[in-house]
Amino acid sequence: MEERVRVAIVGSGPAGMSAAGHAASLGMSHILLEKTDHLSDTIYKYQKGKHVMATPEALKLRADFGFEAGKREQILDGWNAGAAALGVNVRYRSEVLKIEGEAGDFLLTLAGGATVRAETVVMAIGTQGNPNRLRCPGADAPQIQYQLDDPGEYIDEHITVIGTGDAGIENALGLAADEVQGNVVTILNRGTDFAKAKKANVALLMEAAAAGRITVRTETSPADVRDGELLLDTRDGQETIRCDRIIARMGSAAPRKFVEDCGIRFTSEEREAYPVLSPLFETTRPGIYVIGALAGYPLIKHCMNQGYDVIEFINGNTALKPADEDDLARLFAGVPGGRTVDEWLALLRERIAIFHELSALQLRELVFLSRVRGFRAGEVVFERNDPGSSLFAIAEGSVLVEVSPTDSAITVGIEQGSIFGEVGLISGRRRGATVRAAEDLVVVELSRTAALKLIASVPAAARAVARISIERQLLQIFGSGLTRDDVAELVEGATVEEKRAGAVVLKEGDEGNDIFIIRRGSMIVEKEIAGKPVFLSYLPAGSYVGEMAVIDGSRRTATVRAAIRSEVIRLPGEAFVRLLARKPDLLKKARTEMERRREVNDFIESRKENFSGSVDMYSQTAQFLVDRGIGEATDVLLIDETLCVGCDNCEKACADSHDGLSRLDREAGTTYAHIHVPTSCRHCEHPHCMADCPPNAIQRGVDGEVFINETCIGCGNCQRNCPYGVIRMDSVPPRKPSLLSWMFLGKGPGPGEPAKAWRKKNAGQVEQPKKAIKCDMCKGIDGGPSCVRACPTGAAIRVSPEAFLTVARLAEDR
Amino acid sequence: MAGTPASRNREYATAHESFLRHRGFRWAKVALGLCGFSLAVYFLTDPRPRPSGSTWIGYTLGTIGALLIVWLALLGVRKRAITPGRWSLKAWTSAHVYLGLSLIVVATLHTGFQLGWNVHTLAYVLMMLVIASGMFGIWAYASLPRALSDNREQMTQGQMIEALHALDRQLNDAAQPLDRARSDLVIAALAQDYFAGGIGRRLSGHYPAYATQAAVNALSLAGEGDAALDRVEKLLVRRKAMLDRLRRQMRIKAMLEVWLYVHVPATMALLAALTAHIISVFYYW
Known part of the structure; x- marks a missing residue:
């Protein structure tokens, strides 16, 4: 028998269920069509015992069902009870295959051939059925899954979770929750932020990472799925890890084909686009409404409110304002x-x-x-x-x-x-x-x-955003006198490309005239001489390469490759040629720049016979420094060990300039060709420490120094995130007696960081909290970094990599 | 091959040059000038009755010398007072070295070569002792850091000691199957104080009663094929290598510091003697 109702609701997730509940309580004839044999499949498929959150907290809930944060089971039980109490008319195992007809008389064809007639249709089918897939070689391997039902099923496996949205983080936490399972869990984040996830989840993940239960890899993406292992693209190049199972939680997109077949248009061609909706949730096909995740709303509270609202709208109450109306009104007040x-x-x-x-x-x-x-x-x-x-x-x-x-x-x-x-x-x-x-x-x-x-x-x-920032970057790099119209053609043709560490951007001897702007990361420039690559220079973010070929039509004169994982903007060469033709000033500027580089090239050429040894040495030293992370530094302390007498005056000076705590460990660190990179902050271009600071206490100062301000809460995230181990957690020691009273009266511990014993003995009543401490480049201290000022022999030097890593220095005598 | 962004607004940059070459030997030139001036006034004038500290040239050179000595001694304060400002300890060291050396000329000419068994000559002798120890210091600073760096190969001193402890623990376990005589050799090696023998040993790097060496020698003669014995011998060889490295490290560091134990106390004595010298000169004017 064919059922005929006022409203057919497709999908029984929080949105559909709330709509059905409200229809039931209004006494509206309705039917709730659910594909599976239980309500709310998405929540049902959450991993067992999962804590479900109720965000945004400020938003009022407007529904006939209760909902507050709690365990999955509790919430599902509550909803089942609510549906029964309200008398919701549910039809399980009823997948909708087709929707035909017009507003007032739709015909819904269900799997199995049954049909339902409805005046209006509310689609609340979510997006779970259509997860975003991996897009790398091996993406169809059997060990990849897009869903995790019960994390307790897996034991002693190396599992990699891809995606750091809430789903990914919760899966990773679930898999690592019980140590007895013996899983080795890694979670990959393409970027450094966890913007898509809820704060509380990020905090739990960081806690698990700190305890060593989960490995969090930022700036990492899968490159190749292999049997039992996974090749990763990381900031510093490719790396293979053991991996028996991949859980990919990279979001999902609307089941577009079905929705479009119902005659509903989307906002754009993008995979992640949503259906075009009126403020009443009505689609481009009158009489069909879309709510919930399919409307672009993944949060349960939003979904439930929309279910309530859509039934009110259908019932003729079109003046109803959304639940967040009051809050927004306050915002605009x-x-x-x-x-x-x-x-x-x-x-x-x-x-x-x-x-x-x-x-x-x-x-x-x-x-x-x-x-x-x-x-x-x-x-x-x-x-x-x-x-x-x-x-x-x-x-x-x-x-x-x-x-x-x-x-x-x-x-x-x-x-x-x-x-x-x-x-x-x-x-x-x-x-x-x-x-x-x-x-x-x-x-x-x-x-x-x-x-x-x-x-x-x-x-x-x-x-x-990318377009605007490219445009501004172009105007900044090529100088004043250019307008937006001048660079419009370049911006139009610009593409952003990601380069993994070591990837070649330009190859010496190749043809081509595209220009590249380094948007983030850094590059090294090499030239092949007598079969060996010679390090020419280092380019920080904001530099551009490749314009020589444009200006004189020659082949590429050197090889440029990424020092760390970088992003470049590729600009079409022809457009640049036309720009130069229009702007003689710019051409002149470019030519002067080019002349300077020619000189460096000539210098290298002239040295290649008689100084090949020293050029080799220089290249290897430069490569060593890049390997030590100088590639992302903006200012780094180096120690020339042919001059360092080991007096540690740099450490003492550092301690005496900063509350008696040294931010530098001179002796530790690596050395090559007597150039020592001590354990001290490099002030990275994109600081890893900044990525996850809860009070946002890590900032960059006017001179490019990365420093921690007084709002630090001592959580230690930055210390864990720093790949160079230059951040320590410590409390401020008691004040020392003055230098003169130490010299003449022997009072206090003397210059440098006081010993533990002295600190303990002189500690006051109040226990000082431990906070994160790192180099601030002696911010605000006249004269600059005291480590360098206090070096008696000139061994300690502070350099910016672009100034230090240039072959032109070979010509200088030390 | 590329354009770089405008340099950051950092005002301070550090030149990569040693204290000896600081600013193109600026202080060496100043010191040479001072020596030249002193020699010129000494040899171009002909004071009566004879050149000495109590002629106007003598007083001039003496004043310059005394002021220099006091200023040179202040390096110790400068080094430890990390005050804000545009000073560089490297520049101070450079000036300290060259102006200190120029004192040889300035002070010697100040004496007019009148030396005897008195407090004045005591001050002169102490000053020369300070300068001589300082010259050793210059040699040490100029030549030893490279050796120190080569020897440590990125290890810190703490790590060397830690590595020795680790080897000792392994040796202790590995030597359990050995017979009494051989065990005693290992025990003797483990029990020996690494640094016993005092400053002489430390500076010479010569350790005659070297128990680890003795154990290596004895065990290497004791036939092949015994796995336990082989293992102990290998560990002993590694222990010896690590111990040698640590001793070299300690030796070089000692060389870099030992002269200061003469230089600084002699400076204090010099300041006292200098005070006595000046007071006595004016008292008996």
Whole structure:
């Protein structure tokens, strides 16, 4: 017999179930169609005993079912009981295959041939059925699974979890929870942040990593799945690990084919795109509504609220405001303009480029996590050197960027709809310029996490941000006098490429005239002489290569390869040729630059016979330094061991400049050709320590120094994340008597870090907390780093790699 | 092959040159100038009755010398007072070395070669002792660091001692199957104090009663094929190599420091004698 209902709800997850529950309580005729034989398959398939969270905490729950954070079993029991109590009409084992007909009379064909007639359809089928797959060789190997039902099933296995969203982290934690199982669990993160996961999950993961139960590998992605092992692309090159099983949790995408077959359009062609929805959740096919994860909302609370709302809408209550309305209204309250929440949201989406392709719901969620601020004309949004990593999007008005540190009259405008502050997302540096409101201004300020989440989950937004940052980088590199229009063609043709450590970007002798800008990471330049590669120079992020071939049409004169995992922007050579033709100033500048490099090349050529030994030595030394992580340093302490007498005055000076604690271990560390790299901070271009600092206490100062400020809570994450072991945890020792009273009266422990015994004896009543301590390059101390100033023989030197690692130094006499 | 971003706004950069070559031998040139000046005024004038400390040239050279001595002694304070500011200890060391050497000329000419058994000559002799020990120091600083670096091969001193302890534990276990006589050899090796013998041994690096060496010699004569014996012998050879390295490390470090045990106390004595010299000169004016 054919059933006929007012509303057919497809899928019984939190969204569908909440919708059915509300329909039942309103007395609306309904049917809940579920593919499996139980409610809420997604939650059902969570691993046993999983703790389910209820975020965002601030959001009110509006549903006929209760829901609060708790164990999977508890929640499922509650829902089953609720469904029974409300009298929800469920039909299990009823996969919907086809939806035909028009609003008012839809015909749903179920697996097995049965049909259901409904006036309206609510689709709440989620995205679980369509996980994102691995895209590397061996991706169809049998040891890869996209689902983990019971972590207790696996024992004594080497398991690699790929993806650091909530699902991946929870699976990894589950697999490593019981030591008796003997699993060796590794989790891979493509980047350094855990933007997609909930904070609490990240904290648990870090705790497990600290306890050695899970290996967390950041900046790592799978390269090849092999039998019993897995080849990884890491920051420092490729590495093979043992791996019996891969659990890939890299998100999922809408089951697009089925949804499109129902006549529903998507926002774009991207794999991760969502259906086009009206604010009432109605799709492009009238009468069919989409809610829940399929609408772009993976969180249970959102889903349940939407289930409630959609039934209200269908029931004719179209004036119902979403549950977060009050919170959003509060957010917009202080902003001039007097618009309603809906007007604001429509305005933001229409005007701000990176919001264009967000669904109304995604936008609501994003704005919920952001701040909206108004500024009067002339007011400062942020100052040069302010700390801060948030991203600003201009909703109304425009801003002026003061590009020159000395003259505030030199400005560059950024117009309505664009973004600024994006550098903070990429490098963690301080604000590079002061930004003022050019006219009355309204901006949306997205926290770094919210912005990264936006970039990670909406490809269109990622492209918009990438485009803008490429454009700005080009303008910065090729100097003033260029406008956005001048570089538009270059930006259009630009592509971002990832290079793993050691990958060749340019090969000596090859043809080609594309230009590369190093966006992150660093490169080394080599030239082959007498069959051996000779190290020419080191290029930090922000440099560009390859323009010589463009200017004089020659072949590549040297090989350029990535020193560490890097990202380059490839610019089409032809477009650059046209730009040079239009801009004689730029051509002149490029030619001067080229002349300088010719000289280095000539120098190498001239040396190759009589000095081949020293050139060899130099190349090997340079390679050693790059291997020791100098490739990502911005400023590093080196010790020339032909001069070092081992007096440790550098350590003592360091301790005496910083509360009596040394941030440097001179003797430890590696040495090659008498150049010693002591255990001391390199102030990495992309600091690993910064990646996961809960109070965001690690920052970069004006001179490029990475330092920890007084808000450190002593959690030790940075110490664990630092690959060079240069961060220590210690408490501030008691104050020492002055130098003179030590010299003449023998009071106190003398210069340098006081001994443990003395510290213990002189410790006060209050126990000092242990905090993270690392080199701050003697920030704020006149004269600069005291380790170098205090070296009696000139053995200790501080260098920036680009200045030190250049073959031109061979010509200098020491 | 590439353009690099504008250099960062760091004001300080450190030149890679040793204290001896600091700023193109700036202080060597100053010291030579001072010596030249002293020699010139000494030989171009003809004081009566004869050149001595109590002519105006004598007073001038004496004042310069005394001030230099006090300033040179302040290096010890400069080294330990890590105050802010644009000073460099390397520049101080460089000046200390060259100006200190110039004292040989300045002070000798100040004496007018009038030496005797008195407090004045005591001050002069002490100064020459300080300078002589300092010259040893220059030699040590210029030549030993390379040897120190080569010897340690990235190991810290702590790691060397740790490695020795580890070998000792292994030896202790491995030697259990050995017979009484051979066990005694190993026990003697393990029981021997690495550094016994005092400063002479430390500086010469010569350790005649070398129990580990003796044990190696004895065991290597004792036939092949015995696995336990082989293992002990190998461990003993490794222990000897590690001990040799540690002793070399200690020897070089001692050489780098030992002269300071003359240089610094002699400086203190010199300052006292210098004070006595100056007071007595003015007292008996």
